[in-house]
Amino acid sequence: MAANSPNLDPRTSAQAAFAAELRKYRQLRNVTQDQVARALSCDQTLISALENCKRTPQRNQAERLDEFFGLTERRVFVPIYEQIVREARxxxxxxxxxxxxxxxxxxxxxxxxxxxxxxxxxxxxxxxxxxxxxxxxxxxxxxxxxxxxxxxxxxxxxxxxxxxxxxxxxxxxxxxxxxxxxxxxxxxxxxxxxxxxxxxxxxxxxxxxxxxxxxxxxxxxxxxxxxxxxxxxxxxxxxxxxxxxxxxxxxxxxxxxxxxxxxxxxxxxxxxxxxxxxxxxxx
Missing domain, CATH: 3.30.870 (Endonuclease; Chain A)
Structure with a gap:
């Protein structure tokens, strides 16, 4: 999926915001999907799916992403995950x-x-x-x-x-x-x-x-x-x-x-x- 896909516009949904933030921080830190996958103890295909809005993240994944990218104090992924839950309900x-x-x-x-x-x-x-x-x-x-x-x-x-x-x-x-x-x-x-x-x-x-x-x-x-x-x-x-x-x-x-x-x-x-x-x- 192209980076300018409307599904990755963070304004469309919390899940799209999660995908966009994951792609952004991964590129800012110059790490591969494989490296992120190893930090989350999952397969690279899951990271790809998360970045393309094809899979809904779990809370433990959001927590580990905040840890991996050094965002435990300001927290980025956990609040977005909580918003995804709200939107689902x-x-x-x-x-x-x-x-x-x-x-x-x-x-x-x-x-x-x-x-x-x-x-x-x-x-x-x-x-x-x-x-x-x-x-x-x-x-x-x-x-x-x-x-x-x-x-x-x-x-x-x-x-x-x-x-x-x-x-x-x-x-x-x-x-x-x-x-x-x-x-x-x-x-x-x-x-x-x-x-x-x-x-x-x-x-x-x-x-x-x-x-x-x-x-x-x-x-x-x-x-x-x-x-x-x-x-x-x-x-x-x-x-x-x-x-x-x-x-x-x-x-x-x-x-x-x-x-x-x-x-x-x-x-x-x-x-x-x-x-x-x-x-x-x-x-």
Whole structure:
């Protein structure tokens, strides 16, 4: 495979990044594939396969490569291996958004017609979503990974300076007892708490608004300095990250149309308080 093959572009996947780094360090250190193979106690054909994205590396191989190339302190291959594992367990669109877009966004705009946005979910609320999936139930360990991953995303809100977050939430979300009344009340209280954060604007779109443009599903718009805008479109079948300027502009227009129906910020907070009072009576 040629060195300029798209499969060796480290931007395409973690496995491609592993292959590119292995080839790079081997050439920088002027060592052959046979020499690397001897250090890993394997055949030269395996090293060739790793460099050409034809084999997935194992953790012990990544560790021994860091040792062989004198990278045990800064570590190069082990972190990439861990990213390969993440990509294997999570949809590529999810990894792309969580690792490459959301952490660097200066502005995030979300429309949430069905559930509280993932960035604002409590652990109990998220747990109910993951455990009640109609798909084949994942192992308990996998559920915990999904929940932890969602909770870790909140770190973006603690950045200095933080991103400006504008969330539009359908009023029906406040009255959908995901996990029961107690879980919903906890979730709504957290939503009200973060709504007072000056970097966060939460607006409730009333149920009576109709708001046909919002019926297409959940989406999030992201602005990242020096890069094209991006939109994450989510549905029951998964998600899709798009950076095409026309698609992003269409969703920005749809977002603005939905926002025109929303309650102002202060009124939205009162609507959340009213929902908390209602559901608290059922605990």
């Amino acid at each position: 999570s949809p590529r669109w999810s990894v792309k958004w969580a690792d490459e877009i959301e952490p660097f966004a200066t502005v995030l705009r979300t429309w949430a017609p069905l559930l509280v946005p993932g960035l604002f979910q409590t652990e109990a609320y998220a747990r109910e979503i993951f455990t009640s999936s109609p798909m084949a139930p994942p192992a308990a360990e996998r559920i915990e990974e999904q929940i932890n991953g969602r909770m870790l995303r909140k770190a973006v809100l603690d950045r200095v300076p933080p991103p400006a977050v504008w969330d539009l939430i359908d009023e029906g979300v406040l009255h959908r007892p995901i996990g029961g009344a107690a879980v919903l009340v906890e979730q709504l209280r957290y939503l009200l708490e973060i709504a007072h954060n000056p970097a966060i604007t939460i607006q409730i779109v009333p149920m009576w608004a109709g708001c046909a443009p919002g019926l297409v599903g959940t989406f999030t718009l992201a602005e990242v300095p020096g890069r094209p805008g991006a939109v994450l479109m989510e549905s029951t079948g998964g998600g899709h990250v798009v950076t095409d300027s026309l698609v992003v502009a269409q969703h920005q227009k749809r977002y603005d149309t939905i926002r025109a129906h929303a309650y102002p910020k202060k009124q939205s907070q009162q609507v959340i308080r009213d929902a908390i009072e209602k559901w608290s009576m059922q605990i």
